[in-house]
Amino acid sequence: MTLLEQVDAALATVIDPELRKPITELGMVAGTDVVDGAVTVEVLLTIAGCPLRGTITRDVETAVGRLPGVSSVDVRLSVMTQQQRDRLKEQLRGPGGRKGIPFNDEGSLTRIYAVASGKGGVGKSSVTVNLAVAMAAQGLRVGIVDADVYGFSVPSLLGITQPPTRVDEMILPPVAYDVKVISIGMFIAGNQPVAWRGPMLHRALEQFLSDVHFGDLDVLFLDLPPGTGDIAISVAQLLPSSELLVVTTPQTAAADVAERAGTLANQTGQKVSGVIENMSWLELPGGERMELFGKGGGLALTGRLTEALGYPVPLLGSVPLEIALREGGDSGEPIVDGTSESAAAQELRQIAGTLARRPRDLGGRRLNITPT
Known part of the structure; x- marks a missing residue:
């Protein structure tokens, strides 16, 4: 291979940090030039204010700079024309930049888990984030929609501070720990409250699902607000194939309220995939377990949901209360x-593994196979 061909091959290994595809595949490399070992690469950004321009520049410099015979790398950034952006959108979303909710397409194989709870303070968002990161670590393509519009917390739990990139009407979600994330908190300055009524909440969720380009996902999590209000109903309407994961603590009062969140499935037509008991116990320095919030609430909840829904609802796991779990959320x-091997980390990985291994029902779906 000539040095120019090696440069082109190296550029094919540079992944766009938002679209998670090679920059060569996305049409972002406008040209390359090599003169006596000095390489010049012209890279097209999707928008002028691309927040990850520095990351793209460094990745190109690293990929090309390690090639034998390269003495310097000059990355020149420019911006796509409208025509080039239109081609990119068509490449990503289909002819005409097709709109709608892609997860409802007939051929979609994305498993959708709506994480619900009866009341706040049970660690629902923390469970959602850790399950998503654990699945991404297993090699799955994972996304999160922070649907708790009033109490959004997913961006801070993942350390996300950058805003989404907007390519015309298409929104590219930030990525952390290989998880794509969108939240209303990314569009609000500071710590301002959101004071919206039902129709606005429904429209915001619909826009997250239709305008945000997640790409092909294996799993999509929705972090729901507590209770059985507008968002829970909107999720069932907008994503009829979504399944519920119900989070509770062992406390009887929490399990009683969580039962209502689970039995909502009888009215919405969703399936409850299981119960996760959080804050199950605190391990003391001597190895004893202190059950701060009582015992057995999660197991009792699975029994009541199984009876109410008419099919087995399993207890997916019991996550202990740990200082490291709280510190991880804060940081x-x-x-x-x-490599944390704490009891909480192991239990969350086990739950993620159980959910990841569940096959998607292919009954009635087109597999695009033609006999020869």
């Missing part, structure tokens, strides 16, 4: 990331 570093 934006999920406990399942890395």
